[in-house]
Amino acid sequence: MVVGADGRARCFWGASAADYMAYHDTEWGRPVRGDDALFERMCLEAFQSGLSWITILRKRPAFRRAFAGFAIEAVAAFTAED
Known part of the structure; x- marks a missing residue:
C-alpha cells in the first residue's frame, strides 16, 4: 500500500x-453490472492483450466512440460499411 x-x-x-x-x-x-457495462469490460480486456492496462484506460474514450458507447444493440447492428 x-x-x-x-x-x-x-x-x-x-x-x-x-x-x-x-x-x-x-x-x-x-462489481460491474449491466449487460453493456460487462460488454465494455470484456472488450477492453480483449483489446488489452499485449498492452498495459493504462494504455487501454487512456484510449477508453476513443473505444467508446468507436463502439457506440459499447451499447450491445448498436454494435450488433454495425455493418461492413460502418
Whole structure:
C-alpha cells in the first residue's frame, strides 16, 4: 500500500499515474453490472492483450466512440460499411 499526497491509501500500482489513481479509486474492485457495462469490460480486456492496462484506460474514450458507447444493440447492428 502507498499513501498518496491526498492521504488516500492505494495499491502501489494505483498511485503510479493519475489515470490509475482515478481507476483505482472509482472502479477497481467494484462489481460491474449491466449487460453493456460487462460488454465494455470484456472488450477492453480483449483489446488489452499485449498492452498495459493504462494504455487501454487512456484510449477508453476513443473505444467508446468507436463502439457506440459499447451499447450491445448498436454494435450488433454495425455493418461492413460502418
